[in-house]
Amino acid sequence: MSARTYVVRGMACxxxxxxVTEEIETIAGVTGVAVDVEAGTVTVTSEEVxxxxxxxxxxxxxxxxxxPGA
Known part of the structure; x- marks a missing residue:
């Protein structure tokens, strides 16, 4: 199991x-997506990296x- 957090700009609500969640959930192996609009981050949980x-x-x-790299 892998969980990584990424910075995403432009989310307001x-x-x-x-x-964002809908698009990421279509990726094979993704088991969860958590978006924090205020922080501008997306945490993706998946079966592997x-x-x-x-x-x-x-x-x-x-x-x-x-x-990238944020």
Whole structure:
């Protein structure tokens, strides 16, 4: 089991969190997604470590900015 937290810019409300969650949940192996809109973070729990490019693509598909290395 792996849990990683990523910084995402542009989220302002629960709807934003919902869009990001929906996109990330489509990734194979993801077992949970927790979005903290106020902190601008997304914690992804998965069966194994996921490729960061896949997480970035999902966040960008939802319409938000993925901040690498933050």
């Amino acid at each position: 629960g709807y934003c969190a919902g869009f 996921l490729d960061i490019a896949v997480i970035r693509a999902a966040v960008e598909e939802a319409g938000y900015e993925f901040v």
